[in-house]
Amino acid sequence: MRAFFEKTNRFLDLPLDLSPRVLLLLAALLLIPALLLPLHDMTMFAPQYPDGLRLHIYAHKLDGGNRGQDIREINVLNHYIGMKDLVTEDFTEFQWIPFVLGILALLFLRAVVHGKTSHLVDVLVLYIYFGLFALWSFAYKMYAYGHNLDPKAAVRVDPFMPPLFGYKKLANFEVYSYPGTGSYALLGVAVVLALAVLLAGRGGRREAAA
Amino acid sequence: MKKSRGMILGSLLGIVALGLLAGRCAPSGPRAKRAGAVSDMAVAAQKVYVAPGDLDEYYMFASGGHSGQVYVYGLPSGRHISTIPVFAPYPATGYGFDDESRAMLGDLTWGDVHHPSLSETKGDYDGRWLFINDMNGRIARIDLRDFKVKQIIGPVPNVSGNHASAFVTPNTEYSVMASRFSIPIPKGTAVEVSKYATNYKGVVTGIKIDPQSGQMSIGWQIVMPPFDYDLGDAGKLVSDGFVFFTSYNTERATGKLEVTASQRDRDLIAAVDWRLAEKAFAEGKGKTIGGLRVLDPKEVPGLVYFMPCGKSPHGVDVSPDGKYVIGSGKLQGVTTAFNWEKVQTAMRNKDFQGDEDGIPILKYESIKDAEVPVGLGPLHTQFGPDGYAYTSLFVDSAIAKWRLGTWEVVDKVPMSYSIGHLSAAEGDTVSPDGKYLVGLNKLSHGRHLSVGPSQPESSQLVDITEEKMKLLLDFFTEPEPHYAQIIKADKIKPIEVYPKEENKHPLAIWDVKDAGVTRQGNKVTVKMVAVRSTFTPTDFEVREGDEVKIALTNIEQTTDELHGFGLLDYNINIVVDPGETKTVTFKAKRKGVFPYYCTNFCSALHQEMQGYLVVR
Numbered sequence: 001m002r003a004f005f006e007k008t009n010r011f012l013d014l015p016l017d018l019s020p021r022v023l024l025l026l027a028a029l030l031l032i033p034a035l036l037l038p039l040h041d042m043t044m045f046a047p048q049y050p051d052g053l054r055l056h057i058y059a060h061k062l063d064g065g066n067r068g069q070d071i072r073e074i075n076v077l078n079h080y081i082g083m084k085d086l087v088t089e090d091f092t093e094f095q096w097i098p099f100v101l102g103i104l105a106l107l108f109l110r111a112v113v114h115g116k117t118s119h120l121v122d123v124l125v126l127y128i129y130f131g132l133f134a135l136w137s138f139a140y141k142m143y144a145y146g147h148n149l150d151p152k153a154a155v156r157v158d159p160f161m162p163p164l165f166g167y168k169k170l171a172n173f174e175v176y177s178y179p180g181t182g183s184y185a186l187l188g189v190a191v192v193l194a195l196a197v198l199l200a201g202r203g204g205r206r207e208a209a210a
Numbered sequence: 211m212k213k214s215r216g217m218i219l220g221s222l223l224g225i226v227a228l229g230l231l232a233g234r235c236a237p238s239g240p241r242a243k244r245a246g247a248v249s250d251m252a253v254a255a256q257k258v259y260v261a262p263g264d265l266d267e268y269y270m271f272a273s274g275g276h277s278g279q280v281y282v283y284g285l286p287s288g289r290h291i292s293t294i295p296v297f298a299p300y301p302a303t304g305y306g307f308d309d310e311s312r313a314m315l316g317d318l319t320w321g322d323v324h325h326p327s328l329s330e331t332k333g334d335y336d337g338r339w340l341f342i343n344d345m346n347g348r349i350a351r352i353d354l355r356d357f358k359v360k361q362i363i364g365p366v367p368n369v370s371g372n373h374a375s376a377f378v379t380p381n382t383e384y385s386v387m388a389s390r391f392s393i394p395i396p397k398g399t400a401v402e403v404s405k406y407a408t409n410y411k412g413v414v415t416g417i418k419i420d421p422q423s424g425q426m427s428i429g430w431q432i433v434m435p436p437f438d439y440d441l442g443d444a445g446k447l448v449s450d451g452f453v454f455f456t457s458y459n460t461e462r463a464t465g466k467l468e469v470t471a472s473q474r475d476r477d478l479i480a481a482v483d484w485r486l487a488e489k490a491f492a493e494g495k496g497k498t499i500g501g502l503r504v505l506d507p508k509e510v511p512g513l514v515y516f517m518p519c520g521k522s523p524h525g526v527d528v529s530p531d532g533k534y535v536i537g538s539g540k541l542q543g544v545t546t547a548f549n550w551e552k553v554q555t556a557m558r559n560k561d562f563q564g565d566e567d568g569i570p571i572l573k574y575e576s577i578k579d580a581e582v583p584v585g586l587g588p589l590h591t592q593f594g595p596d597g598y599a600y601t602s603l604f605v606d607s608a609i610a611k612w613r614l615g616t617w618e619v620v621d622k623v624p625m626s627y628s629i630g631h632l633s634a635a636e637g638d639t640v641s642p643d644g645k646y647l648v649g650l651n652k653l654s655h656g657r658h659l660s661v662g663p664s665q666p667e668s669s670q671l672v673d674i675t676e677e678k679m680k681l682l683l684d685f686f687t688e689p690e691p692h693y694a695q696i697i698k699a700d701k702i703k704p705i706e707v708y709p710k711e712e713n714k715h716p717l718a719i720w721d722v723k724d725a726g727v728t729r730q731g732n733k734v735t736v737k738m739v740a741v742r743s744t745f746t747p748t749d750f751e752v753r754e755g756d757e758v759k760i761a762l763t764n765i766e767q768t769t770d771e772l773h774g775f776g777l778l779d780y781n782i783n784i785v786v787d788p789g790e791t792k793t794v795t796f797k798a799k800r801k802g803v804f805p806y807y808c809t810n811f812c813s814a815l816h817q818e819m820q821g822y823l824v825v826r
Contacts, residue, residue: 045240047607048627048653052239080468154472155541172586172605178235191224 010204012118016196017203020120021112023196027123027189028108031101034189035059038180040138042162044074045174057138059097059182061088082153083145093137100130117200124193131186139164254682257673260287268635268696270648271326271340272669275690278321280342280352285635285646285696286671288685296342296350296359297321304774304785305359308792309759314362318346324692325376325441329424333380333446333532333640337701339424341385343375349385349417351424354702356787363426367500368395368413368433374442374455376417380640384416384429384484386444388455392436396500407462410436413504414455416484430491432482432505432514435567436462438471439480441525441590446640447532449550454535455480458522460566471522472541476574478516478566479526479537481553486513508568515557516566518574520546520581525590525631529599529614530640534579538588538601544581545588545601547617553577580617584610589630590693592637594644594674602632602649609649609672611679623672623679627653633694634674643698647672647679650691658686667691706769708789715791717761722746729756734798736760740773740786743815745806749822756798756825763791774809777823785810798825 016024038056045052053074054065064071075085088094104127111119147159160170163177179187260266266284274281278297283290298320299306306315321344329339340352348364349372364372364387371390378385389412394401401409411433418429437457445452460477463470487505490496490513496505507514519526520539523546527536535548555561556577562570587605594600598620601610607628611621631650635643654668666686673680710720719725719737725746728735734756739746740763752758764773764786776783779800786792808819 041236043236045237047240047624048655050240050627050655052236152469152473154468172607174240176236188224 011201012116012121014117014200014204014207016111016115016117016120016200020196020200020203021115023192023199024108024112024115024120024123027192027196028105028112030185030189030192031105031108034182034185035098035101037182037185038063039182039186041178041180043176045176046172048172049073055086056180058094059101060094062086062091062094080153080155081157082150082155084148086145091141093134093141097134104130117204120193120196120200124190124197127190127193131190250680254673254680258286258288258671258683260284260289265699266291267699268643268646269699269702270633270694270696271328272650272687272691272694273323273326273342274688275324275692276320276322277688277690278323278344279688280323280326280340281688281691282357283685283687283694284699285648286682288669288671288683290688292357293688294352294357294359296323296352297344297346297348297362301783302785304783304792307782308784308794310792311359314359316362318348321346321348324373326693326695327376327378327385328695328697329382329419330378330380330639331382333450335636335639335695335697335701336382337697337703339382340695341376341378341419343372343387345371345373345390347372347387349376349387349426351419351426353424355705356708357704360424361426363417363428366415366417366428366431367502368397368411368431368504369415370397370412374414374439377442377444377453378419379444379453379484380446380450382419382421384418384444384453385426386442386453386455386484387415387417388439388442389413389434390438390440392438395433395504403464406436406464412436412439412457414439414453414480414482416453416487428502430484430487430505431496431502432487432507433499434480434507434514435460435569437478440523443526443528443535443638444484445528445532445535445550446530449528449532449535451483451485453482453484454517454526454528455482456519456523456526456537458524475521476518477522477539478571479519479523479535479548480569481515481517481535483513486510512557514569515553516569516571517548517553517577518563518571519548520544524588527591527593527638530593530595530642532640534614536591536599536601538591540587540589540604542588543583543586545584545591546578547580547582547614548577549579552579582612582617582619584612584619585622590632592632592634592647593642594634594637595642596644598674600632600634600637600647600674602629604628604630604652607651609647609679611674621677621679623681625649625651625670626657626668626684627651627655631691631693633696635696636698637696643696645673645675646682646696647674648694648696650687650694652690654686657684706788707767707771708787710765710767710789713763713789713791715761715763717759717793718763718791719761720763720765727752732756734758738762738775740764740775740808740819741766742771742813743808743819745775745808745819745821747821749824751824751826752798754798754801754825757795758798759793759795761791761793762786764788771812772810773812773819775806776809777804777806779804783809798823801825 040057042055053070056063142162268285270283272281280294282292295305327341328335347369350362353360370393373390374388376385392410392412415431416429438459440456442455459471490510496503519537521541523537524540538545556572561576563573584601585603585606589602591601612619629649634647649670651668669687671683766788774785804823
């Protein structure tokens with residue numbers, strides 16, 4: 001057991017090679033598109049909306065297609081079933097996600113500059129935690145919108161879970177829900193960090209062999 | 211080292227690939243659109259093609275909504291043939307400018323028409339008249355002999371927002387009216403809105419129609435609870451003698467009605483025994499409100515019953531055999547079929563579940579036969595000859611075809627977009643034709659050449675001769691068709707000139723020798739003749755301040771030889787059909803010389819058909 005801990009500690013104390021550092025820099029850079037591009041897109045078609053209504057969720061705001069008009073249209077439709085208006089102000093995520101992304105970027109850069117393997121492992125773990133928490137947070141938000149319906153609404157529908165991924169038919173609407181470009185950048189960050197850990201591990205084994 | 215550089219490069223490429231993937235997951239259009247709407251274009255094209263010179267098979271009379279007019283289309287071509295001005299001036303035919311039509315319009319220069327109703331004999335269209343409602347408490351009668359408005363009745367006392375109108379009874383005994391916006395009656399009574407539930411009243415009214423002349427007069431009126439009476443239909447055959455009105459806001463709510471009037475899961479359809487109303491009125495029952503004797507259902511047992519119907523019902527439609535009353539709750543996914551036999555049994559057995567202002571409510575479970583799962587937002591139902599019913603679905607933007615009796619939904623056809631009313635060929639009579647059906651849609655969304663923000667409505671012709679409905683044609687209707695009725699063309703036999711011998715106008719003249727100016731004090735009468743290509747007199751003089759009446763007779767007896775009379779700077783333009791005499795009266799307020807000319811092209815020398823009014 002002790003041997004294992006010693007081995008791990010030795011590995012975590014190792015300074016990082018160039019390639020994991022390059023990957024960490026890449027991960028930090030990838031956070032920029034994650035901040036600027038939509039994290040999630042929902043597209044809704046109904047017979048009356050052959051061109052579709054589009055909702056874009058960014059790290060810091062909600063936006064609609066057709067120069068923002070779609071989001072107003074979605075809210076007008078949702079008010080018939082007593083759903084709360086989708087407004088940027090209701091999402092605390094839009095404050096803490098950009099803040100956390102900034103912190104993560106700083107931690108990535110810190111690991112680039114005087115990085116030990118332990119820094120790299122820390123940021124990966126933190127990043128995974130952030131990713132899962134953000135995912136849960138958005139999922140819960142969607143659940144809440146679909147379940148806190150005004151009982152006095154003109155049209156009463158059963159509470160529902162809006163789709164998080166893929167296709168769902170809701171009343172007269174075909175709803176398509178897919179991650180946006182920003183989320184692929186976030187996924188990229190995870191891949192890059194994992195690769196960096198892998199490379200650091202190989203570096204560690206070389207060190208041990210030497 | 212080399213290998214790790216490869217991994218960095220690889221991961222970069224991977225990220226780019228992921229980025230390309232993103233945003234490509236959602237399709238570019240809805241499933242129905244991707245599948246394509248018209249399956250066999252060649253067949254559809256052949257069905258709607260009316261060769262040059264050939265005639266359409268059906269007339270469609272479409273309400274023009276707040277344009278106040280009626281539009282005439284030919285089917286299956288969907289061609290707009292003519293506009294019948296009803297409640298608004300229409301310079302194209304001089305309507306609202308000559309003395310007679312101006313008097314009919316009165317002070318109102320707009321109307322909001324919704325439900326054209328062709329006259330019926332034994333429950334079938336007879337091609338004599340077309341009645342149409344106006345929200346301002348009026349009904350107009352159009353004579354289908356010459357496609358002209360012959361009478362406007364109203365505004366009728368106590369009626370407020372005449373929407374559930376002008377549905378006729380099976381032998382055109384009555385055309386009905388009802389209040390969509392209850393108010394304190396008589397009009398002129400001011401009561402605060404907070405007392406809506408108790409002090410505001412709706413009314414339903416029967417407008418009696420003379421079987422020979424078509425002359426309309428007020429038949430009877432019934433005071434009703436303050437609901438919003440929305441649509442109607444008369445019973446037929448076994449249900450003849452009753453007329454049905456849907457209502458929403460049985461909550462008696464005020465304010466934000468889209469919420470406050472949508473709280474109850476069931477609202478009410480009023481079943482009014484119009485024969486009993488006729489009888490009670492003849493017996494002198496009721497009390498005078500607003501100058502009209504009004505019946506109170508509490509004092510005439512059996513006059514009105516309420517039938518509960520799913521959430522905020524819009525259309526109520528009686529099946530061709532009169533056995534079923536179909537009520538469509540617009541905030542539901544089902545349409546409700548009531549069995550008339552059960553309704554009568556419940557009436558006899560006093561099978562009630564309560565009352566509203568003394569009007570008994572029949573027990574829902576005892577009178578309903580089925581809740582048909584037609585789809586979202588059902589509004590109106592029309593019928594085919596073979597036991598099928600067709601219901602328009604606003605939210606689903608489609609038409610559902612279903613079978614009376616078995617209640618199975620057999621087919622759906624998408625509508626572009628958001629269908630309101632629908633009209634099947636003679637589809638509300640005792641013998642529907644079943645060939646075509648027109649969806650009267652509310653949104654056209656780029657299905658026509660763009661004409662800016664003010665858009666026409668899209669109407670769609672559907673073939674209903676086969677098991678599957680088939681979309682045949684898009685055409686565009688003037689704002690805003692609500693209901694329309696479709697009648698076999700051979701049932702209407704219009705004249706094309708007014709026969710000279712029928713012209714009984716006291717100021718009509720048939721010879722240019724009789725034309726001229728007569729004066730009585732400051733009243734000047736000008737008898738004028740129009741015939742290709744001269745107005746006689748070609749000029750005349752009056753004095754400033756005179757009241758001038760021009761009586762213009764078009765002495766032509768040839769089809770399509772219309773003459774217009776436009777008087778510049780005096781806001782006058784009348785059009786006189788062959789054999790017709792029209793008068794226009796005005797005050798000669800301004801001195802000077804004012805040209806008059808023929809506005810409706812008539813002949814090779816149409817340009818020369820002109821004259822001068824000299825005001826000294």
